[in-house]
Amino acid sequence: MTAYLDHAATTPMRPEALEAMVDELARHGNASSLHTSGRRTRRTVEEARERFAAAIGSTPSEVVFTAGGTEADNLALKGLFWARQGAARRPVVVTTSVEHHAVLDPADWLAEHEGADVVRLPVDAFGRLEVGALHEVLDERTDDVALVSVMWANNEVGTVQPVAEVVEAAHARGVPVHTDAVQAVGWLPLDFLASGVDCLTVSGHKVGGPVGAGALVARRGLDLTPVVHGGGQERGTRSGTLDAPSIRAFAVAADRAVAAPQVDAPRVADLRDDLVRAVLDAVPDAVLRGDPTRDGRLPGNAHFTFPGCEGDSLLYLLDARGVECSTGSACQAGVPQPSHVLLAMGVPEHEARGALRFSLGWASTKDDVSALAEAIGPVVDRARRAGLSSAAARP
Numbered sequence: 391m392t393a394y395l396d397h398a399a400t401t402p403m404r405p406e407a408l409e410a411m412v413d414e415l416a417r418h419g420n421a422s423s424l425h426t427s428g429r430r431t432r433r434t435v436e437e438a439r440e441r442f443a444a445a446i447g448s449t450p451s452e453v454v455f456t457a458g459g460t461e462a463d464n465l466a467l468k469g470l471f472w473a474r475q476g477a478a479r480r481p482v483v484v485t486t487s488v489e490h491h492a493v494l495d496p497a498d499w500l501a502e503h504e505g506a507d508v509v510r511l512p513v514d515a516f517g518r519l520e521v522g523a524l525h526e527v528l529d530e531r532t533d534d535v536a537l538v539s540v541m542w543a544n545n546e547v548g549t550v551q552p553v554a555e556v557v558e559a560a561h562a563r564g565v566p567v568h569t570d571a572v573q574a575v576g577w578l579p580l581d582f583l584a585s586g587v588d589c590l591t592v593s594g595h596k597v598g599g600p601v602g603a604g605a606l607v608a609r610r611g612l613d614l615t616p617v618v619h620g621g622g623q624e625r626g627t628r629s630g631t632l633d634a635p636s637i638r639a640f641a642v643a644a645d646r647a648v649a650a651p652q653v654d655a656p657r658v659a660d661l662r663d664d665l666v667r668a669v670l671d672a673v674p675d676a677v678l679r680g681d682p683t684r685d686g687r688l689p690g691n692a693h694f695t696f697p698g699c700e701g702d703s704l705l706y707l708l709d710a711r712g713v714e715c716s717t718g719s720a721c722q723a724g725v726p727q728p729s730h731v732l733l734a735m736g737v738p739e740h741e742a743r744g745a746l747r748f749s750l751g752w753a754s755t756k757d758d759v760s761a762l763a764e765a766i767g768p769v770v771d772r773a774r775r776a777g778l779s780s781a782a783a784r785p
C-alpha cells in the first residue's frame with residue numbers, strides 16, 4: 391500500500407465530486423446554447439456557481455470560472471495590471487519572494503513585455519512577509535503601484551501570510567489586492583467578503599475536485615482586462631465554453647472542503663504533529679522549516695531539510711518504499727533546483743538541496759504517518775552513506 395504524502399501537489403477527488411463529474415460527463419449541452427440541453431447545462435453551471443460562492447463567501451456574480459489556479463493567477467496579475475494603466479502609468483507590481491510560479495512568472499512576463507517594475511518583498515526565516523517592507527514600498531511609490539499580490543499560505547513550507555495586514559496597508563493607498571488562496575481553501579477559515587481582498591485564486595484539484603478547474607473570485611466592480619478572448623463567456627472576463635462537468639464537481643468539492651477548518655483540519659493537524667515528531671525521532675538533525683506554531687502554518691504541511699542529503703535522492707528512496715512526497719521545489723529541465731522559497735527564507739543553498747515536503751489531506755490516515763516513520767531513518771542513512779561514498783570517490 392502506498393502512503394500518499396503529497397496532497398499539496400494534488401489531492402484525491404472526493405467521492406461526491408467524482409460522482410457529480412461522472413454524472414455530468416454523461417450529459418451534453420453547451421451552456422451558451424438556447425435549446426433545452428443548453429439551458430439545462432446553463433442551470434447546472436449557475437447552481438454550481440451559487441454553491442461555490444456560498445462556500446467561499448462571495449456572491450455568485452463575483453465568481454469567474456477558469457481552467458485552474460495558474461490561469462486564475464494570470465488573470466489576476468495581468469488583468470489587474472492592464473486595467474490599472476490609464477492616463478497615469480502604474481508600473482509597479484508588488485508581490486513576495488515566496489509566491490508560487492503561477493504568480494511570479496506572470497509578474498516577470500509583465501516586466502519583460504509591459505515594462506512592469508516587479509518588487510518581490512522579503513520574508514523572515516519562517517517565510518512570513520515582512521509587512522514593514524510593504525509599507526515602505528507603498529509609501530515610496532504610492533501612485534505607481536498597480537497591484538499587490540500576496541498568497542494566503544505558502545505551498546512549500548505552509549506559512550500563513552498576514553493577508554489582513556496587507557489589505558489594510560494597500561487599501562489605505564487605494565491599491566487593489568490579489569491573494570493566491572490555492573493551498574488555504576478548505577484548511578483555514580476563509581471568507582472572501584470578510585477578507586477584504588479584491589480578488590482571490592482557488593484551484594479545483596487542491597480541494598478534492600478535478601484538475602483543470604478553478605476560479606478567480608473578483609469583487610463586484612473590480613476592473614479586470616481579459617487575458618483569454620473569444621465567445622465572451624463569464625461576462626467577457628474569461629471566454630471559452632464552460633466545462634460543466636468540472637465546474638459542477640469543483641463546486642461540490644469546494645463545498646465539502648470548506649467544512650474542513652472545523653472538521654478535517656484539527657484531525658489533520660494532529661496527524662501532522664505526529665509526523666513531525668516521528669521524523670525528528672528518526673532523524674534528530676532534520677530541521678523543520680516554516681512556522682513551527684500550529685496556527686502559523688497549514689494543518690497538513692510538514693517541511694524539513696535533511697543535512698547532508700539531496701532531496702530528490704530521498705524522494706526516490708522513499709518512493710521505492712511506498713512513501714510518496716515532494717521536494718517542494720520545481721525541477722527545471724530535469725535538473726533539481728534549490729527552492730526559491732527556502733533561499734528567500736535565508737536557508738543556505740547546500741541545506742536547501744536537502745528539502746522534503748510531506749503534505750497531508752482529507753484522505754490521510756495514521757497508517758500514512760506510520761509508513762513514513764518506519765522508512766525515513768533508513769532512507770536518510772542510506773542517502774548519507776551514498777553521498778559520502780560518492781564524495782570519497784571524487785578525485
Ligand SMILES: Cc1ncc(COP(=O)(O)O)c(C=O)c1O
Nearest residue numbers: 458459460490492545570572593
Ligand atoms: C499556491 C499555488 N498557486 C497556484 C497553483 C497552480 O494551480 P493549478 O495547478 O490549478 O494550475 C498551485 C499548484 O501547485 C499552488 O500551490
